[in-house]
Amino acid sequence: MKKLTLLETLPERDYELLDSGGGEKLERYGKYVVSRPDPQALWEKHLSEVEWKQADARFLHRSERAAWIRKANLPEKWEASIGGIEFRVKLAAFKHVGVFPEQAPNWKWMRNTIRGTRKKTSVLNLFGYTGGATIAALQAGAEVCHVDGSKAAIGWARENAELSGVGKNSVRWILDDARAFLAREKKRGRKYDGIVMDPPAFGHGPKGELWKIENHFLELLTLAKGVLSDDPRFILLNGYASGYSALAYANNIADMAEGKNGVLEQGELSIVESKNDRHLPCGIFARWNVS
Numbered sequence: 001m002k003k004l005t006l007l008e009t010l011p012e013r014d015y016e017l018l019d020s021g022g023g024e025k026l027e028r029y030g031k032y033v034v035s036r037p038d039p040q041a042l043w044e045k046h047l048s049e050v051e052w053k054q055a056d057a058r059f060l061h062r063s064e065r066a067a068w069i070r071k072a073n074l075p076e077k078w079e080a081s082i083g084g085i086e087f088r089v090k091l092a093a094f095k096h097v098g099v100f101p102e103q104a105p106n107w108k109w110m111r112n113t114i115r116g117t118r119k120k121t122s123v124l125n126l127f128g129y130t131g132g133a134t135i136a137a138l139q140a141g142a143e144v145c146h147v148d149g150s151k152a153a154i155g156w157a158r159e160n161a162e163l164s165g166v167g168k169n170s171v172r173w174i175l176d177d178a179r180a181f182l183a184r185e186k187k188r189g190r191k192y193d194g195i196v197m198d199p200p201a202f203g204h205g206p207k208g209e210l211w212k213i214e215n216h217f218l219e220l221l222t223l224a225k226g227v228l229s230d231d232p233r234f235i236l237l238n239g240y241a242s243g244y245s246a247l248a249y250a251n252n253i254a255d256m257a258e259g260k261n262g263v264l265e266q267g268e269l270s271i272v273e274s275k276n277d278r279h280l281p282c283g284i285f286a287r288w289n290v291s
Contacts, residue, residue, distance in 0.1 A: 004246060005267035007105040007285065014080040015101050016274040019052070021045035025280060029089045029097060030080035032056040036095040040281045046273075059095040066095075079163065083107050085135045086163035088156065098130045098156055102269040102282035106236060107136035113234045113289045114140035114194070121233050124185075124192040126178045126199070126224070131157030133196045133236070138166035142194065147174045147181050149205040177205030179216065182223035191229040197221075198238045213244075218252075225256045232260065234289040238269070240282075249286035257288045264288045 011017070018026040018033065020041040027034055035052055036059040045052070057070040068091045077090035083104030089097050114121045114137060121142040125134045128146040130153060137144050138161065148154050154173050161167035174181060178199075199220060203211040228235070235256055237249050250266035257264070266286040270279040 002263070002265050005265050006279070007102075007267065007269050008279065009083075009101050009104045009269075009271045009282075011272070011274040012082065015082045015099075017101075017271045017280060018274060019045055019047040020273060020278070020280045024052075026052055026055060027101075029082075029099065030078055032074060032078060032089075034091070034097060035059065036097075037061060038280065043278075046275060046278075057091055059091075083132070083136075084111075084139070085132055086160065086165075087130070087132075088159050088163060100129075100132065100282075102271050103132050103238070105269075106238070106285065106287070107132060109287065109289070110136050110194070110196075110234065110236065111140040114142050117193075117233055117290075119193075121193045122191070122229070123194040123196065124224075124227065125196045126182075126220075127197065128157060129153050129198065131160045133198070134171065135161055135164045135166055137194065137196075138170055139164070143170045145172045145174060145192070147176055147178055149175070149177055149203065149209070149211075151175055151206065175206050177207065177209040178211075179220055179223055180205065180209065182220070182227060186223065186226040190227060192227055193229045193231070193233045194235070195224050195228060195232075196236045196238075197224060201240065221252045221256065228256060232257070232290070234287065236287045237285065239284045244284065246284040246286055249284060253286045253288050260290070262288050262290045 014030045016028050021043050022045050025038040033055045034057045035055040056074045057068050059068050077088050080087050080089050082101050087099045123137040123142045123144045125146045128134055128148045134144050134146045201213050235253050246266040269282045
């Protein structure tokens with residue numbers, strides 16, 4: 001078992017973490033700055049409240065409701081290139097903006113793994129959201145099956161793929177519950193060389209199927225193992241649910257890759273503030289790729 005690894009997302013042209021603290025983070029996406037809650041930011045802010053209030057949009061929690069407060073000049077959506085991928089950024093419900101910049105190191109790792117193989121790689125992206133992992137795999141020449149339970153998220157992912165200039169003939173966009181889809185793929189005998197899983201703590205499928213990570217996680221991993229090819233390239237599992245350890249995720253990936261030669265890693269995802277070297281923790285990961 002490898003030691004715990006810290007994956008770092010550094011500032012780039014269209015993205016930077018300007019500051020964090022007091023349960024919030026201040027980020028720049030392209031030309032615009034947004035402020036939103038982050039429970040991991042358990043420290044004092046470096047920038048002043050005056051600087052924070054200059055943000056183009058702030059997600060505020062109030063006793064009766066939570067909502068974005070935005071300046072009049074902020075467009076409904078805009079573009080930003082992050083981690084080599086073109087994203088359409090917009091203010092969505094539950095404080096999201098459609099991008100998880102902390103995944104940039106994983107996108108790079110996927111591209112390198114896929115490009116390092118001679119055969120055409122088939123990739124399954126479960127809980128694919130707005131398509132970061134899907135686009136990274138397509139950029140490296142893979143064929144991708146993108147699965148999500150939200151029609152809106154799939155539409156957003158397709159927009160991002162079009163912006164990034166990939167995916168016209170090499171991707172299947174599937175609106176479905178992840179577990180139901182895996183069960184059908186196993187019956188059909190379909191296999192994948194790479195599997196990406198980004199399960200939320202709680203959610204619903206397109207037909208109201210309930211997902212609770214504490215009840216359904218092991219079933220998901222068992223089903224996913226059933227569609228892994230005999231000569232796989234990689235497995236990637238991300239986690240954002242509080243209370244879970246990267247070691248627990250790595251134990252499951254080790255079981256999936258049992259008997260196969262490769263490298264197993266596990267650890268934390270982080271974003272480095274642009275003004276100093278302070279890291280904002282952004283979740284956990286476990287990943288395996290062929291050696």
